[in-house]
Amino acid sequence: QVQLQESGPGLVKPSETLSLTCTVSGGSISRSNYYWVSIRQPPGKGLEWIGSIYYSGTTYYNPSLKSRVTMSVDTSKNQFSLRLRSVAAADTAVYYCARLADYYGPGFDTWGQGILVTVSP
């Protein structure tokens, strides 16, 4: 059974870059028909899709964040990463990594536990 685990700093200063890594275990990140996804949830609020990446490196980003987001994949480490530049307090959120499976219509069928990232001086 595939598991996802987020890692990275829990505190980032305003104007700096948020960097998170998601490690995939129990299955290969290089399998076809899966995209790897970053989703965030500000405290007490709803879910927001940040972007998706395929193992080949193809990416799709939320237009509202596209100018600040970069996602990358390292198939040798079975990891993918998120970088969000020029962060502000509004970027404070729990950041989730998830798997988007074509088989489910598609749908986000597997999620990491999430990591709280606070943007503060």
Place this chain on the structure above:
Amino acid sequence: QSVLTQPPSASGTPGQRVTISCSGTSSNIGTNNVNWYQQFPGTAPKFLIYSNNQRPSGVPDRFSGSKSGTSASLAISGLQSEDEADYYCAAWDDSLNAWVFGGGTRVTVL
């Protein structure tokens, strides 16, 4: 303001049927499949319904989904105390080229 519209809350007594609506447009729900997620406080969302009305393995058949036009619904029949959670709908939006979510509905078991 979420692209998909859900009521902020819903409630029912044990055993009742509760329905949650999710309203969208022709560019999201009207064209693409709807998924539903269940989230307990402090935990990651759980995949609940896919392709409008299909349940992943392990999801009780008390949960059902439907879609008509630009709206979708999640129904919980035989409501149980363990169903108290937040529920989110999601769909791909062809105009925004983005995955969009509803704002979430908190279900309370009275």
